[in-house]
Amino acid sequence: MAANGLFWWIGAGVLVLLELMSGTFYLLMVAVGFIAGGIAHLFGAGLEIELLVAALVAMIAVTVLRRSKLGHVTRRDASHDPGVNLDIGETLKVNEWHEGRARALYRGAEWDIELAPGETEGAHMYRITAFSGNTLVVAATR
Incomplete structure (x- = not known):
């Protein structure tokens, strides 16, 4: 052989x-x-x-x-990765909050919005930090 x-x-x-x-x-x-x-x-x-x-x-x-x-393959959480979700880092306007949740118009559609941990409802402009299923997780823009 x-x-x-x-x-x-x-x-x-x-x-x-x-x-x-x-x-x-x-x-x-x-x-x-x-x-x-x-x-x-x-x-x-x-x-x-x-x-x-x-x-x-x-x-x-x-x-x-x-x-x-x-x-070693390093796995990152896709819900927080702007390389996977191009909307992470984009801003949107939220007019009204109800116990840390809201609905807002983003890219021509209504989305469920929730605040990131430690964020408050005081601002009107928010930055998308992650996705949780079909819900946008946002933090106030500074």
């Missing part, structure tokens, strides 16, 4: 192609192990040594990836 070393190079190529579809970098690290196995074959190592080199390099590469910031 690995008698001519082509196995390592084809395997690395297939893993890189699969990595392009998954986008996780882990298959890329295993492909680095396959490349190391191919290099070991070029230096005349036996199949056992090639497999050992490929496995060790792949394990080390995956461990390094795991410990780097690329190995």
